[in-house]
Amino acid sequence: KSPGFNASYSMGRLHIEHMGGERVFSCANCDCPLTNRQQLISTRFTGATGRAFLFNRVVNLDTSELQDRVMLTGRHMVRDVSCRKCKTKLGWVYEFATEESQQYKEGKIILERALINESEGFPDPVKD
């Protein structure tokens, strides 16, 4: 029994969002929903574990502090992202690209293919 401020890693019930979509990507470790196929921009990226995907928008992520990284494509300012539920590191988000040709990545998220699952969702509701 622990009265007073609870220091365990999860407090309260996390608010988990869900983006819907017919093909849903979720965390391979805890199955927390992250994003879907509609948000996928490119599959031609590489991360620490191999293949990585670039997504437009991903939910349920925690971000790290800003890091200065030199990559194959140039120098970027990135933050590591991890699953909000199980804290597993999943990839990174581009915050700033020094080279103009790379600026399209700003604000987009890289998730490593080996760390996420793809599963069946269902059709999104029609706009009404």
Add this chain to the structure above:
Amino acid sequence: MENGSGCLNGSGAADSAEKAQQQQQCPAVQLSERNREAVRVIGQYLRELGLARSAEALVLEAGCPLESGAAAQFRSSVLLGDWDGAEASLASLRRALWRESSWSEIAFRLAEQRYLELLESGAHIAALCVLRGKLTPLQLSPDRLHRLSGLIMCSGPEELRQLSGWSGAAGGTRQALLDSVEQFFPPSVMLPPKRLSVLLDQAVRAQVSRCRHHNTSLSPDQLTLLADHSCQAAASVPSVCSQVLDAHQDEVHVCQFSPNGRFLATGGRDCVAIVWLVEAAANPPGAPRVRHHLTLRIGEERGGVAWLAWSPDSRLLLACAAEEATEVIVWEAETGDCIKKLKHRDEDSLTTAAWLPDSNHFVVGGNRGHFYLCSVDVGFEKAWDFIRVVALATRREDDGGTAVLAADTFARIRRYRFDTMQDETLFREDGPVMSMSISQDETLLAVCVASAGVHLWDLRLRVCRRRLHGLTHGAYLLHASIGGPNQDFVASGSHDARVCVWHRGCQAGDGAQQHLLPDKLSGHGGLVSCVSWNPRHHGMLASASDDCTVRIWLPASLAAAAQAASADGTGPGGAGFSSNGCCSSTVSKHQPPPLL
């Protein structure tokens, strides 16, 4: 022409002589313009109360008459029924009018009163003379003339009064005539009727609209003038923690009072739902305390209690478990018997639920897309496909059926009818929805939106009535609750370990920003996730927190009584109450404070 000051030169020579004499008699008190106006208004008030001598004495001493000499003459003539005198005074006042054209209207009303009085007293010939000689030449609206001439056929005063809607010479109509005529003259000539009463009423209404905790049903003219009105927070708004319930072994995530206010259910990560009894102490009356009743287990393999829902008849309690929950459990609250364990499919995730009014059917759902109608008798009944449910509520509809309100992951709040299989989007939120709570009278919906606060939606008009700010945002789920006798209070949890309580604000016109800021109740040691108002004891609020406790909050006056009556040792923890914005320190009751 008239000058702006209250001292208007009278029209007759007699007046000015009298005035000069008066001014010689009393020492001149120099009054500013505002003071003169105040004296005139007070004098009118005294006169209306019937304190004519005081009014005269006031006029004498202050040296400023209430109105011009001609106006005073007019007034006294009308009240005495001296119609010719009244006409003469009116003639001399003619040039003082706002608009020349209103003169004929006033003359008409004067003659009309004269005509009706003559008819009432039976002097038909004289009345006819007035009709022909005074009313007709004015050439005002022929309808009114026609109606008046029709009244001559009345057989007696009773019928006359009935047909015309005029209450007779003795029925205050002369005063009413004066009141209606006053609007045509500028205030320097004739004061608007009941001016001081109007000003006082405006002041009280302004105080009422600024009252942070206004919850009285008294009308403005029943409130005291002797102190600025502000409802005693102590009597209606919870501010003191009267009990700390620490039976849980881990974080408490849900707390819900039953609809009849007799039970409190709490649940959290320790996989246990506890039912507490609410006892209102008999002596002194109205000091509710909470006592442990039952501990109900939902099993260790589930991630803790995610949601608790009471059936409308307060007999059954339903518990949903966290994320991987495939089963919901229904107990009978009084005995603790497990009535039903409902499971449909192994891949289900049912994390939220709501009961239908028959206390037999309920809806369950979760964000993996499962949305079912079930019942205690039969079990699973119907599914609605492809809806990722975040929160549920039910509402009775005009045709007798029940609509299920569901918030989904696309931030839509939609209405579903499981009997007709019709659905409709009611409104869309502009951020992700965390939870939803409906008021007891089913007119308001409180929606907790992530990083935005609590939005109050009117379910009949389908508009957002209020956006409540001031709570601390974060990554964890928060729940809100609407309570109070008129659904005036909204409470919610917050990430800064404090409970937020808003008063919805009283009548329209309360642009005062301070109404939107909540009162914050401190005392918890961790994130406060859920709050619940007691539907029967209106000031009683329960809050569930990550510090493994549930706290009961009461208004200060009730809490003092509860403390005195408490037998066991669960005394209140340190209670903090800070209100945002200026808090009026004066307090008003129905009776004026005693004279010292």
